[in-house]
Amino acid sequence: MILPKVRDPRFVTIRRGGTLTDDDHHLLALWAADCAEHVLELFESARPGDPRPRQAIEHARAWNRGEVRMMQARAAGGHAMGAARDLEGAARHAAYAAGQAAVVAHVAAHELGAAAYAIKAVRAAAPKGASEAAGRRECRWQRDRLPEAIRELVLDDQRLRNDICWSVFDC
Numbered sequence: 001m002i003l004p005k006v007r008d009p010r011f012v013t014i015r016r017g018g019t020l021t022d023d024d025h026h027l028l029a030l031w032a033a034d035c036a037e038h039v040l041e042l043f044e045s046a047r048p049g050d051p052r053p054r055q056a057i058e059h060a061r062a063w064n065r066g067e068v069r070m071m072q073a074r075a076a077g078g079h080a081m082g083a084a085r086d087l088e089g090a091a092r093h094a095a096y097a098a099g100q101a102a103v104v105a106h107v108a109a110h111e112l113g114a115a116a117y118a119i120k121a122v123r124a125a126a127p128k129g130a131s132e133a134a135g136r137r138e139c140r141w142q143r144d145r146l147p148e149a150i151r152e153l154v155l156d157d158q159r160l161r162n163d164i165c166w167s168v169f170d171c
Helices: 022-044 052-065 070-084 089-103 108-125 131-144 148-161
Strands: none
Touching (some): 022 052, 022 089, 022 108, 022 131, 022 148, 052 070, 052 089, 070 089, 089 108, 108 131, 108 148
């Protein structure tokens, strides 16, 4: 589980009673898509004929551009997570990262799911004894790509939810 029991109002849009602006919601979705795309090859090398995780990432970006509705992005995310179900290791985590990225359109707090699963994918793909270092490098890569407007929000979210995200944000 990557979502807290009580929703953080900073990840709820203003029109739904929270404090998240639409612009920041879109930045979260784009950052999550970048995190997922960075590890997508780990899925595609295991299942080259399955387009669902790539389509989920594309839907996250299309939602950002206003080309698809939230429900379409959310459905694409569910399909990507379905692609993960019978897999293990890096491929499974990479598909989950893509699914989480797409559902940010629905629930902004899934941004950490995309990032956390991407780190788990890199860790799982690393040679024996190198997984922790690989995960820290991926975490730093992700942080380097955080837009300034959402940087402090995401870093604080990582600190608050690190325990329920498998402690992958200790980088």
